[in-house]
Amino acid sequence: MADILEIKNLTKIYGQGKENLCVLENANLTVARGTFVVLLGPSGSGKSTLLNLIGMLDTATSGEILLEGKDITKIKSETKRSALRLKKIGFVFQFDGLLPEFNLLENAAMPGLMRGKNETRRAQNLLDQLGVGSMSHKMPADLSGGEKQRAAIARALCNKPDLLLADEPTGNLDAARKEQVFKDFATLA
Ligand SMILES: Nc1ncnc2c1ncn2[C@@H]1O[C@H](COP(=O)(O)OP(=O)(O)OP(=O)(O)O)[C@@H](O)[C@H]1O
Numbered sequence: 427m428a429d430i431l432e433i434k435n436l437t438k439i440y441g442q443g444k445e446n447l448c449v450l451e452n453a454n455l456t457v458a459r460g461t462f463v464v465l466l467g468p469s470g471s472g473k474s475t476l477l478n479l480i481g482m483l484d485t486a487t488s489g490e491i492l493l494e495g496k497d498i499t500k501i502k503s504e505t506k507r508s509a510l511r512l513k514k515i516g517f518v519f520q521f522d523g524l525l526p527e528f529n530l531l532e533n534a535a536m537p538g539l540m541r542g543k544n545e546t547r548r549a550q551n552l553l554d555q556l557g558v559g560s561m562s563h564k565m566p567a568d569l570s571g572g573e574k575q576r577a578a579i580a581r582a583l584c585n586k587p588d589l590l591l592a593d594e595p596t597g598n599l600d601a602a603r604k605e606q607v608f609k610d611f612a613t614l615a
């Protein structure tokens with residue numbers, strides 16, 4: 427079976443002309459299925475840039491990104507990119523990105539709903555596991571940063587993504603909770 431992710435000679439240059447900034451230059455990376463990879467680097471080194479390219483939220487300057495052997499940089503249609511993202515990729519952003527008009531449980535179950543599946547029970551179990559199960563009917567505005575971030579993690583996991591991308595997913599969490607999230611990710615992988 428193909429690796430879940432293979433990045434070949436990936437280059438990303440922001441801007442153009444004299445103002446341009448080359449953030450990734452011929453980057454290569456292979457990630458085997460079922461593994462858990464941590465990207466480390468100083469602020470501004472291009473970690474979020476890379477995750478955004480893999481998640482099809484931004485487009486590369488050159489190079490290939492193979493998701494299960496298929497080059498996603500060749501997919502130009504936003505409809506197709508969105509459909510693939512929904513089916514294969516889970517995201518946890520640095521800031522939670524929850525939908526403010528839905529409660530935590532609805533937020534966590536949202537990717538399933540978008541695929542026509544009711545995954546409310548699974549979403550509730552994940553919220554329980556992450557310690558925010560009792561808050562499932564609260565709205566995001568009424569919760570702390572860490573609580574929201576845990577709900578965002580539940581949402582990403584609920585959809586059983588083939589590839590889970592997490593950009594500083596524990597930034598708002600205390601030390602014990604941080605460690606638990608990494609353990610959960612490793613178990614899941
Ligand atoms: N849309 C953009 N246009 C121009 N430059 C950008 C853009 N996004 C990011 N950059 C620049 O690209 C570089 C890499 O940014 P990126 O956000 O990938 O870093 P990072 O490693 O995630 O940093 P941090 O640890 O602070 O989150 C930075 O110098 C940043 O200023």
Ligand SMILES: [Mg+2]
Nearest residue numbers: 473474475593
């Ligand atoms: Mg970043």
